[in-house]
Structures are given as structure tokens and as C-alpha cells.
Amino acid sequence: MRLSSDGGSMWMSRRFLITATVSASHSSFITSAVTILPSISFPCTIKPPRQLTLFPNSHVRSISNNSSPSPLLSITIPSGVGEKNGIPMKGSKVVLKGMRYPELENWVRSHGFRPAQALMLWKRLYGNNTWARHAEELEGLNKDFKRMLSEHAEFKALSVTDIYTASDGTKKILFTLEDGLVIETVVIPCQRGRNTVCVSSQVGCAMNCQFCYTGRMGLKRSLSAAEIVEQAVLARRLLSHEVGTITNVVFMGMGEPLHNFENVIKAGDILVDEQGLQFSPRKVTVSTSGLVPQLKRFLNESNCALAVSLNATTNEVRNWVMPINRKYNLEMLLGTLREELRLKHNYKVLFEYVMLAGVNDSIEDAKRLIDLVRGIPCKINLISFNPHQGSQFKPTKEEKMIEFRNVLAEAGCVVFLRLSRGDDQMAACGQLGKPGEIQAPLLRVPAKFQGALEALL
Ligand code: SF4
Numbered sequence: 001m002r003l004s005s006d007g008g009s010m011w012m013s014r015r016f017l018i019t020a021t022v023s024a025s026h027s028s029f030i031t032s033a034v035t036i037l038p039s040i041s042f043p044c045t046i047k048p049p050r051q052l053t054l055f056p057n058s059h060v061r062s063i064s065n066n067s068s069p070s071p072l073l074s075i076t077i078p079s080g081v082g083e084k085n086g087i088p089m090k091g092s093k094v095v096l097k098g099m100r101y102p103e104l105e106n107w108v109r110s111h112g113f114r115p116a117q118a119l120m121l122w123k124r125l126y127g128n129n130t131w132a133r134h135a136e137e138l139e140g141l142n143k144d145f146k147r148m149l150s151e152h153a154e155f156k157a158l159s160v161t162d163i164y165t166a167s168d169g170t171k172k173i174l175f176t177l178e179d180g181l182v183i184e185t186v187v188i189p190c191q192r193g194r195n196t197v198c199v200s201s202q203v204g205c206a207m208n209c210q211f212c213y214t215g216r217m218g219l220k221r222s223l224s225a226a227e228i229v230e231q232a233v234l235a236r237r238l239l240s241h242e243v244g245t246i247t248n249v250v251f252m253g254m255g256e257p258l259h260n261f262e263n264v265i266k267a268g269d270i271l272v273d274e275q276g277l278q279f280s281p282r283k284v285t286v287s288t289s290g291l292v293p294q295l296k297r298f299l300n301e302s303n304c305a306l307a308v309s310l311n312a313t314t315n316e317v318r319n320w321v322m323p324i325n326r327k328y329n330l331e332m333l334l335g336t337l338r339e340e341l342r343l344k345h346n347y348k349v350l351f352e353y354v355m356l357a358g359v360n361d362s363i364e365d366a367k368r369l370i371d372l373v374r375g376i377p378c379k380i381n382l383i384s385f386n387p388h389q390g391s392q393f394k395p396t397k398e399e400k401m402i403e404f405r406n407v408l409a410e411a412g413c414v415v416f417l418r419l420s421r422g423d424d425q426m427a428a429c430g431q432l433g434k435p436g437e438i439q440a441p442l443l444r445v446p447a448k449f450q451g452a453l454e455a456l457l
Helices: 017-036 101-110 117-128 143-152 224-245 257-271 292-301 315-320 330-344 363-373 398-411 447-456
Strands: 012-015 062-065 074-077 081-084 086-089 094-095 161-165 172-176 180-188 196-197 202-204 221-222 246-251 284-288 305-309 347-353 378-384 415-418
Touching: 012 246, 012 378, 062 246, 101 330, 117 143, 161 224, 172 224, 180 224, 196 224, 202 257, 221 257, 224 246, 224 257, 224 415, 246 347, 257 284, 257 292, 292 305, 292 330, 330 363, 363 378, 363 398, 398 415
Parallel strands: 074 221, 196 246, 246 284, 284 305, 305 347, 347 378, 378 415
Antiparallel strands: 012 161, 062 074, 081 086, 086 094, 161 172, 172 180, 180 196, 202 221
């Protein structure tokens, strides 16, 4: 919403000298991405437009997923990364940050070392302000153990390319992945000490929400658990001294987290491990556009918090601005939440509502929203839309947002306004990335909104 990788003068760049080679290859990737063409997946209810040809991608392996409850045509996994006996591998090495603690301990024992050494390694990877990225940084571990790790373990999943700083102190980190793709992670400092890192779960996104910059990219691939975890680890390693302790994680960067379900659940488990990174489960929030079967699983399998990006009060509008609604409509989505949260104690879902002028911001919308969330323990974030290149929407005026908020508050809703400041991009899922020349399609504007959008131009 607020961010884009070509965010222009708003961002001050701190390019990493040590990654000069990576940066050069990053530029060449951008060029090659245009010519190679990434694969783009679409929700199955939406046919790709005729003029958009889908090309096989040499960087990714696609897995047919027709029998899956997922509404999507395909999922992708990182190239060069595999599994052996359930352990994530890069080439012949295990990927340390792709393992939960019990898996790490088993692996350490399989190499003839004691569990106590596994715990010391875990603490140096994630705790004690070490955030080790090399065997040499493992102070206090025995020499044979370190030698074994150098031979058989991979510490890194990401390379830092750039850090940009916004005028209000928000930081955006660009990471280059093994296969040259680029993801973005945002760190939002807060004076009250509630510093937040907003992580990406995919490169691009298949959901094609019409107000989202990341959605324009289509989906290139999903991230591994290690690539997700390392965003939070590196945010702490690189920025804690500047912004203070990073206490919160939101999965609201690039991608639909629940479309990468297993890796997101695993990453969440690693983030909240009490001997490691120690994020409180209540402070790790996974945001979804509304993949209902996965959302149900999430509520049963994860302790982390859930946010749902709602953004409309009728199926007509939501079918347009969030095409996933054609598969899982408002009744299914909210009915599932109402049912599932009945069984959860002391748990509130966060509804995110990006306000689009003339589309979803009327007083009638506010009244419908009150009815829709009735009976669901929730908080509502009203988020100011920040236009981006090619966007057909305009932000709702501040006075109107306040009026909308007041209607909800008077009805007893817990509601917050997230006005357009540098820290607001974390309040909605994925407004990051850099769409190439081939982009996901903009959908037909329903006739009754055409006039409203044209009047705002
Ligand atoms: S808003 Fe989230 S789910 Fe929708 S396209 Fe953007 S990143 Fe994907």
C-alpha cells in the first residue's frame, strides 16, 4: 500500500557494499525476468486473459495441485531446495533455519553429537543476540561440532541487497534469494517499543486483489520456511541496534501466507520457540485474503494470531476487488470464522479494511460491516489506501474515514484507523514488489462503480 520497490524519493537507500556482486546480479535478474517471463498463477475461478500467455519458468518447479482444497492452479517451491527424510536440504547441506528444534536436535544426534550442543546451536542461531550466519560465529561450541556444521549445514537462506529508510523511520529491506528473485521485508519502528517486522511469504502473489501492487506480479514462487524465518532474524540482526527490539511479526508482506501453508506454519513455530526467537504467539499475525479451508486449518494448528483482509461488504464488490471471493464468498468466510472462533478462548481475529473512495466507504457499507462481523470476536483496522502505479482506486478522505469509524465504534465495534503514514503499509497484506511488463489482469469494473471511479480521476 505504501511501499513499492521503485518508491522513488520517499526512500533513502543504504546499499550494502559487501553485496556489490549480488546487487549487480539483482539488476541483471530484473532484465532477464522481463525476457524469461515468470510463471503466473491465478485463482481457478478466474481465467487468465487471452492476451496473457503463461510461460514455463526455468527458475521454478510447478506442482499440479488439482486435488488440493486450494483454489489455485499450481504452487511452486524454490529451485535448488529439497528435502531428505523430512529435513530441508540445499545441495548436500541441511538448511538449519528450515528446521523446528526437535528436527535440529535429531539431525545433530544423527551426526554423533549431544542434544546439549543442538540447544547451544539453536540459541546462537536465534537467541542471545547472536543470530549466527557462519560456523565461526558459534562462540563456545566445540571445534569438532563447528567443523561438522561447516561441512554439512547451510546457515544462510537470503542475501541482503539494500535497505531503504522512509522519512518516518520505516525501513524496507530487499533480499535476494538463491535463484536471484527478490523479496521485500519492512521494519516499522514504533515509539511505544512495539517494533514490527512485516515478512513476505511468497515472491509475488496469485490472488490478484485489484488494489494491491504485489498482486500485479502474479505468483513466481512460494518461500521456504527458512527464507521466511531468516527475514525476521536478519531484521533483528541488522536493525535492532537502530530501532530497538523487534517484538512483533506480521505476515503482510508479499504473498498470500495461507497459499504457502506448511512453510508458514513451520516458520510460525520457529518464530515463537521459547528458547529461540521468543516472539509471543499473540504478536505473530498471519494475514489471509480468505482461503477458507486453510484458514480453518490455521485456527486449529497454529497458536499465532489471524488477520483477514475483508475490504468489502457485498459479494458484488468483493468478487471484483478480491477475486478469491468468487471461490469463498463472504458468507462462507464469515460463517467459518464465527463457527471456529466459538471454540477458541480469548481470541480475536483482526479484520483489515482498505478504504477505497466511492467503492466500499459509504455509511451503508459501515452499517453492513457491523452486521457482517456480528458474533465474531474481532478488531477492525480501517486502512488508508495508498495509490500505486497503474492503480484505478483513490483513497477515502480522512474525514470520511473518521465518520465511517465512528459509525462502527458507536455500534460497539473495536475499531482503529490506520491513516496513510509510513507505518501503515504493515496493516494490510502485501503491497510490495515490482511487477514486470507482464502483469496479472485488472478485472472489469462493475457498471455501477464505473462512474464513481471516473469521477475521482
Ligand atoms: S492483498 Fe495480499 S493476498 Fe491480495 S494480492 Fe496482495 S499480497 Fe496477495
